[in-house]
Amino acid sequence: MIPGKFEYHAPETLADAVALLGQYGEDGKVLAGGHSLLPMMKLRFAEPAHLIDLNRIKDLRGVRDGGNKVLIGAMTVENDLIAADLLWAKCPLVPEAAKQIADPQVRNRGTIGGDVCHGDPGNDHPAIMIAVDATFVVVGPEGERKLPANGFYLGTYWTQLEESEVLTEIQIPAFNDNTGWAYHKLKRKTGDWATAASAVVLELDGDVCSRVNIALTNVGPTALKAEEAEAVLAGQVVDENLIEQAAQKAMAICDPAEDLRGDVEYKTHMAGEMTRRAIRQAVQRARG
Amino acid sequence: MAATADTLERENKLEGIGCKRKRKEDGRFIQGKGSYVDDVKLPGMLFADFVRSPHAHARIKSIRKERALALPGVHAVLTADDLKPLNLHWMPTLAGDTQAVLADEKVAFQMQEVAMVVADDRYIAADATELVEVEYEELPAIVDPHKAMDADAPVIREDIAGKAEAGQGKREHPNHIFSWEVGDKDGTDRAFEAAEVTVAQEMVNQRVHPCPLETCGCVASFDKARGELTVYITSQAPHVVRTVVSMLSGVPESKVRIISPDIGGGFGNKVGVYPGYVVAIVASIVLGRPVKWIEDRTENLSTTAFARDYHMVGELAADKDGRIKAMRVNVLADHGAFNAHAQPTKWPAGFFSVCTGSYDIPYAHARVNGVYTNKAPGGVAYRCSFRVTEAVYVIERMIDVLAQKLGMDPAEIRLRNFVKKEQFPYQSALDWEYDSGDYETALRKVMEAVDYPALRKEQAEKRSRGELMGIGLCTFTEIVGAGPSKACDILGVGMFDSAEIRVHPTGSVIARMGTITQGQGHQTTYAQIIASELGIPSEEIQIEEGDTSTAPYGLGTYGSRSTPVGGAATAVAARKIRDKARKIAAHLLEVSENDLDWEVDRFKVKGVPGQEKTMKEVAWAAYNNVPEGMEMGLEAVDYYDPPNFTYPFGAYLCVVDIDKHTGETKVRRFYALDDCGTRINPMIIEGQIHGGLNEAFAVAMGQQLVFDEAGNILGNTLMDYFLPTFVETPHWELDHTVTPSPHHPIGAKGVAESPHVGGIPCFSNAVNDAFAHLGVTHVDMPHSAYNVWKTVHRLGLDKPSAA
């Protein structure tokens, strides 16, 4: 439980951080809250020679109002998401999901940026980001790029982020009055990753579901967008029958790894059950 | 004598037996000022770390240390070959077997200790372990104990392959350790043949780990100039460790000092002697410097003593009215690669034969077979007396299985079979003499408190709606306080315990015991016993344990033996002091001893108000004015050999609701009535019961050490190994009755393990009861959501509402 040797850098500005990343290439790794990276280093699964700590870069922290968007600094910790009135007002799914991540200690250090960049299918924010149509702002030696969350995840621990890039901000469109949302996560105990979880964001036009995103956590190599499940609901009046069909479609795309949380069958069924519950609650909330 | 306001007030000031006073130890603990082994820092101290086996079973072809030794800061790399000349590459276990200190030619479980690196700091040591090159030739591993005795099973212990026994009787196979049986087999067989109803059920007490918050470790410090060895160690039995260390190292016992400082929980994990201790001691002797070895969490869960792993078949024979006629149990015990369970030496299956429980069962027979597998050694008593959790589990599950077969209520069948109050002392079919009990009163009190009939009615309604609600009962009897030395010893040392009490001239007290607290609150409880016996406020009584150079010899703390044995020694030693004090008081008051009455904190001359001497006055006189011919001073020692065990009992009830779609079980209600005889500190008792129930909840609902087919241990971190936090933990409702032990000086029985022993079957019975109407007789623990869902799914109960 002791990491290998590494050098520690604590740049004060984003430009310095990017420069250091450029300098050390694949030997460098950005440190945010450290709650995913440090455990891997202690097990010596990761042995970066250079750690570039982003914690001193103040600009990367905090939640700002961007009009019809909410702008979240990559270094904002989970507890600050939970405490952000702006998020509860404009995009309540994010703090609601943050409350279900890990435990208070981890949430005090762990950042939303680290959670989305790590590429761990067990992390909760990737599915949430897909469900809320987030855009990731990343900065590298060549400047800034904007990447939609949907499509960002390529595989386990593998995203569109280049080695020399830093995620600086997450932009999320504000919810409308007719938006309903829910995140249902089954876990064994507090501090555990999901056995399976489902994020649902939808809009109702009268009784008709006019827009819907469904994304699943920890039932595949990455967070999964359940597009066929969405298609079942889109343009329809959502009832128990359709919910069941959507759940079945969501289950059909699950490809979870067996572990002590359960086998493939259990996790797939739980993804279905979490999806049922999330849709029901989202519809109820959309109705107001 | 009527209690006056004055005597009451004086009694309250003592904060003695019965007082809910705050714990003396908490001041330092809540300020983070405890002092644990890893807080010990000695000048020149080095750090040790293990190279461990990646395989469950393999031959070691070569070990190359050169690269590790070349790393600056590395002082030594020790292997079995280095320990061989000292004859320390193997060590005896408490169970009569031997255990490799460092793997000798082969490894027999994953993460077994292969080499120890000693370096300037723990970081260099960790780096160096990666540089030791070990070449292995993998061998097939035995993971399933049922396959251990197959004809073609690979031999795990080549070192004893040809031996007819391994310390605990005849062996029938190279992977067989012992066979142990008790009871009247023929009588039991006949009772089964004649019975109107019989039931049989397989069940497993899964392999779990006590997982104390503080892992195991030590600091060994050999002073070459003085020839003295001091070891700071996380030990529940420091005096026994000193004896073992002296025997192994050849250092005279008088020059070995073992110090158990504050201990962050033991739960049985810290009874034995581990390879880490032995190699750290050798390294300190060889290098002449202190050496610290501390396990990390994964090492703790993977290598130092596990508990349970009992694979049982329980059987009951009864008449149509549910009266039990006989019990039969067959157990296959998985002991891992070395037989290193920690039980009294003559008891290969501990006190498993208490498995007839709280019921008057005329015939019983139990057999336990121990086998080797390619897993870590152990089999310790995890917050229980030796194998008592297993015993209580099998009877408490079986009585429910029998009730189910008879269509009888689980409470009713218990009431019909209880040992009656008038039958105590009660001789059980498997030869225990239960000291005292009143089981029926306890169960009836619980049933009334929760309105049992209303719960059953609610359950019937829920069942008719397809909902899953379970009600679990457990009416357990424990056997604790090992033990009478005629029955119990450890490596030949009888299982007495001791107390030495000194009253100072000013009337304050220091007392030392052979036991060692690990969270039980001895510093408070023992002080309260002395306070009541001597009339000196518990606040002025200092309790010290754990340093073999100052404390009298004792066997340590496990199996709830501190109050039954150490507490008895304390009371008896205090009474010796009071007897001497009485003589001094009589001398001071110029009366005969018989003219004196003892009242709370003083001796009073009968019938002469005002003529009195307080214990404090007597203490002062003990150092300057004693009767002629009497020694000065006021102190006493007692080595207490208990005449019998004590038998705490309780009645528990648990209500669960199961989510059919996820398998999640919600414990809606848990009502625990405990009877531990005289209650010394009710607040400490409640705290211990909360803790024990939490650990029972943990075992029943989630804990398990899981292995894959190759013997790789899975889930050896706290991400997977279930330690419930207050978020998961149910609300506990506590209650009690008081049935004192007739043979204990203050009538106390020991309590901290009862909730674990009684809690586990109670949860399990509740979960099983939720499925009882569907024909399910038994599902094994842990009742995790995943496992419960498998039952739900198999029964087709999880159909979504719209499907």
Ligand SMILES: Cc1cc2nc3c(=O)[nH]c(=O)nc-3n(C[C@H](O)[C@H](O)[C@H](O)COP(=O)(O)OP(=O)(O)OC[C@H]3O[C@@H](n4cnc5c(N)ncnc54)[C@H](O)[C@@H]3O)c2cc1C
């Ligand atoms: C006990 C425990 C339980 C947990 N349970 C959960 C859970 O239920 N759900 C959940 O989602 N997570 C859980 N986590 C993970 C936790 O939320 C982590 O905090 C999170 O995954 C990573 O965020 P971090 O800030 O700690 O990042 P770090 O660990 O510092 O970094 C993680 C990775 O992201 C990279 N990175 C970080 N920030 C940036 C950036 N701005 N730009 C580019 N790359 C970056 C790092 O280089 C590293 O590769 C748990 C962790 C623990 C220890």
